[in-house]
Amino acid sequence: MFTGIIETLGTITNLQKEGANLHIQVISAISDELKIDQSVSHNGVCLTVVARSPGCHTVTAIAETLQKSNLESLSVGYPVNLERCTRVGDRFDGHIVQGHVDQIATCISVEDQQGSWLYTFQYDTNAGNITVEKGSITVNGISLTVVDSQLDHFSVAIIPYSFENTNLKHVKPGDTVNLEFDIIGKYVSRIMELRR
Structure with missing residues (x-):
């Protein structure tokens, strides 16, 4: 779950199609703090971190996610809004955001x-x-x-x-x-x- 308060901007460094999936590589100030299998909101889409390298991370969007979002229209160099999931006990500054784009x-x-x-x-x-x-x-x-x-x-x-x-x-x-x-x-x- 998220609050809609953006932590930082990342930059897309690579986009790779694999079947119906899209692998999105992002460089950001928080990438080194992320863990594999962690949920992170990318432009409002909850995506799972599947790989990491110094200063960047990779997430994968599946077909249903691509159909309901604008992720497929993104390009290398485009800035992306990033937010890590809410920690229990933190202030709730935004509103209840699931990361499920409608x-x-x-x-x-x-x-x-x-x-x-x-x-x-x-x-x-x-x-x-x-x-x-x-x-x-x-x-x-x-x-x-x-x-x-x-x-x-x-x-x-x-x-x-x-x-x-x-x-x-x-x-x-x-x-x-x-x-x-x-x-x-x-x-x-x-x-x-x-x-x-």
Whole structure:
């Protein structure tokens, strides 16, 4: 489990396809501290460390993960948001994040608001996911608050710290991002669906 508070940015150094799987090698400030079989969020996707070498680590994404996320569109040199799993007893600064991406969204606008940035993302409603005003949403692994909730799109306001310390500063209109909708909202939605 994660909180959506990004620890550091890594950089993709190698991508290797093997059958339906994608091996992703990342160099980062935390790679030397990782262990084989450890869960780490990469752009919001919980992936298992399968190999390590000095200063870098490798994770593997399987077919289902690639279908639901934007990992296959990444390229060597691209920055990736990293977060290690939550330790029991730590402060819970974000919200409950599982690292299970629900779907991707497309950035449709970025507005510089002279001190913050307003990002708007559009997503396919056929998956049944919803946002709510002032609710939580995870975008590329970042815990954010929805400031404008519409039927098929939503906006989030990004403070300067988050802009500088995550890969959102590289996201532009037309780019895709990974979304994980709030787990509590998903349970409520499912209960309502079963009662209909």
